[in-house]
Amino acid sequence: MRRQVNRVLVTGAGGMIGRAVVDDLVTQGIAVTALERVEPDGVPADRMVVGDAGDPDAVDKALADVDAVIHLAAVPAPVLGTPLEVFGNNTRATFVVLEAAGKRNIRRVAMSSSYSITGLPWAAQPLHPAYVPIDESLPPQVEDPYGLSKQVDETTAQMMARRYDLTVIALRLPYVANEKRRRDRLAATTADPVVGSTEMWAYLDLRDAARALRLALVAPASGFHAVLVAAPETLAPYATEDLLARYHPSVPVRRALPGRAVPLDLSKVEELLGFTAEHQVPLDIRPLPADLTRAAG
Secondary structure: OOOOOOEEEEEOOOOHHHHHHHHHHHHOOOEEEEEEOOOOOOOOOOEEEEOOOOOHHHHHHHOOOOOEEEEOOOOOOOOOOOHHHHHHHHHHHHHHHHHHHHHOOOOEEEEEEEHHHHOOOOOOOOOOOOOEOEOOOOOOOOOOHHHHHHHHHHHHHHHHHHHHOOEEEEEEEOEEEOHHHHHHHHHHHHHOOHHHHOOOOOEEEHHHHHHHHHHHHHOOOOOEEEEEOOOOEOOOOOOHHHHHHHHOOOOOEOOOOOOOEOOEOOHHHHHHHOOOOOOOOOOOOOOOOOOOOOOOO
16 A cells, blocks of 8 residues: 655755656645755745755754655765765765654655666776676675765665664666756767666656656555666667677676666566656667777676
């Protein structure tokens, strides 16, 4: 039986995903409290709290009358601050938000984790996964502060789930795309698929990301869960098995990946949340040109 949610705190409500989440919740008739460092324009939350997600006082104020939380506030890439700023800000905010929610007896949190937890996207040298399709049990190879912050965030969530009997669902989001980002990434990947090779050419439409986060608030679940989320097909006009043979040639392929099937195992998010991406890019498959970049290894 799905839970009922009346008011949701959205941290990082002024970001790209945050705005889409607020729009989605409001469309569903759910009241929203938005927490953001600077009051954003055009966010239709009926309550706004200006403050940092790492500030216990601001978070406690924002949690008034809330019965669920979507935690998005984070530095979203390792290149957007010093290593200490990225790691420190992200892990502090997650600890503060979950601790405050637990103390207020709020029992459901959805949070944005990242496919970057694998370590592949931001590695200094090309890395390859231990196997495909990638699932939630893939051994990580993190060597950047952002991916490490997501590892710590998920460990923090596991601890808070035990400490306060919380249910926390962490969505390991891939490349999340609005129309412009999707168009730009498709053009770049078509020209040279090495562009998407570290992310397995996976993507998720912004509207689907917002819906998945909302579903994480109401799904019949308990405890901590981390789930991979993506569109079921890649954002590349090439056959997945050809891409893998070119860019990850030594990686064991555990099952057939016909057509443009994304090389991620999405069974857990389908089972736990009943989620399948609705917004996908239809593409005809073309031969993979022989003169494109080849990944090392």
